Amino acid sequence: MNILETDSERLLTAVRSLLERKGIISTAEVMERMASTDAASSGQGARMVAKAWVDPAYRVRMLEDGTKAAEELGIVMRGMPPLGVLESTPEVHNLVVCTLCSCYPRAVLGYPPFWYKSASFRARAVRDPRELLASEWKTVVPDDVKVRVVDSTADYRWMVLPVRPAGTDGWDEERLAGIVREGDMIGVTVPAV
Amino acid sequence: MFLAGETVRVKDQWPEATGPVHIRTPWYVRGLEGEVVRCLGEFSNPEDLAFARPAEKRPLYHVRFLKGAIWSEAKPDDELLIEIFGHWLEPVGQERP
Amino acid sequence: MDKETKRAHHDLGGVSKFMCEPVDIEPHGLTAFDREVDALRQMLAAKKLMTVDELRRGIEAIPEAEYHRLSYYRRWIRSIADNLMVHGVITETELRAELEGS
Incomplete structure (x- = not known):
């Protein structure tokens, strides 16, 4: 039997023990890495979005260089792929997908959700995005709004800066960040009050 | 190098088709024209x-395609934006390889 | 479209057979296994033992039926083991012995 067809849990245990015995990794290191990865969440991206909504100069910097804009808010971007930010407007709705694997702006959104990695999302997002968003997320993009699908194929990672919803005048950043969900920053949903 | 606005x-x-490879250019845009x-x-x-293997640095472009040029589903003026390496692009007007 | 028949099996954009397949949008939390594999991949990258492109190459090398049957992180551990053997970081003999002992 091809050794790679071994049950995945057993394969992981065996690989880990071998690497630990060879001094390449340690259990403490694995635990530490798991904890730091768990700490990244869509709350980080939401803070960026909220700041861009209230601070026009930050919005400009964020669209120019997402990595620097994230670092401004204390988000650790070292060793991460460059972050690009796509601005949705009343004329254009952005949707991010990775048809080749599952590239995702993890530094600012955390682990990719299950649906993002699925074959059906990867297939349908580029070909019939309006139908996909309407049938699965009840997100209806009006006919006069252009849909721009961004296939994240290479070295950048992309997040969406959604349109600030009506009814949020006078809200502070923290309150605004509270209404921004993971899907809003990929473009499957839009922020709502 | 290609310039912004250039058709490629x-x-x-x-x-x-010829062996193990790792390609970052999706199948569905091959042979199609887009705008840098x-x-x-x-x-x-x-x-x-x-x-x-030793890997050279290569320019990476954001290229826009009109969705209608790829698939017939509704709204042909919707667009796709894709990262494509320069060595996968050719200026329009040149003979195909 | 005849181009579709020439694609590699992981190259999923617009592939006809998935167009009518629903997307499961429910949240699925990661298991301890998933998180460990994720952490391991990051550590191997940080130690320059495996690039993300090598991880992807290993995933793409999984035969199509297996690729779709395996969960996301099950594909990853398979690719990680593959790459570690390609680089001689671990050998197949060592891995077999470890699996038999476990």
């Missing part, structure tokens, strides 16, 4: 990185 064609090449939006910088060629 994605090479209609299928290295998958901007150069995103230079990155090590993933086609070599994937096999632990």
Whole structure:
């Protein structure tokens, strides 16, 4: 039997023990890495979005260089792929997908959700995005709004800066960040009050 | 190098047919024309990185395609924006390889 | 479209057979296994033992039926083991012995 067809849990245990015995990794290191990865969440991206909504100069910097804009808010971007930010407007709705694997702006959104990695999302997002968003997320993009699908194929990672919803005048950043969900920053949903 | 606004064609090449490869150009845009939006910088060629070979830096472009040129589903003026390495692009007007 | 028949199996954009397949949008939390594999991949990258492109190459090398049957992180551990053997970081003999002992 091809050794790679071994049950995945057993394969992981065996690989880990071998690497630990060879001094390449340690259990403490694995635990530490798991904890730091768990700490990244869509709350980080939401803070960026909220700041861009209230601070026009930050919005400009964020669209120019997402990595620097994230670092401004204390988000650790070292060793991460460059972050690009796509601005949705009343004329254009952005949707991010990775048809080749599952590239995702993890530094600012955390682990990719299950649906993002699925074959059906990867297939349908580029070909019939309006139908996909309407049938699965009840997100209806009006006919006069252009849909721009961004296939994240290479070295950048992309997040969406959604349109600030009506009814949020006078809200502070923290309150605004509270209404921004993971899907809003990929473009499957839009922020709502 | 390609400039923003330039029309380019994605090479209609299928290295998958000839052996193990790692390609970051989706199948559905090969052979199609698009418009360069901007150069995103230079990155090590993933086609070599994937096999632990020395990898040259190659320019990476954001290229826009009209959805209607690819698939017939509704709203042909919707668009696709895709990262494509320069070595997969050719100026329009040049003979296909 | 005849181009579709020339694609590699992981190259999923617009592929006809998935167009009518629903997307499961429910949240699925990661298991301890998933998180460990994720952490391991990051550590191997940080130690320059495996690039993300090598991880992807290993995933793409999984035969199509297996690719779709395996969960996301099950594909990853398979690719990680593959790459570690390609680089001689671990050998197949060592891995077999470890699996038999476990």
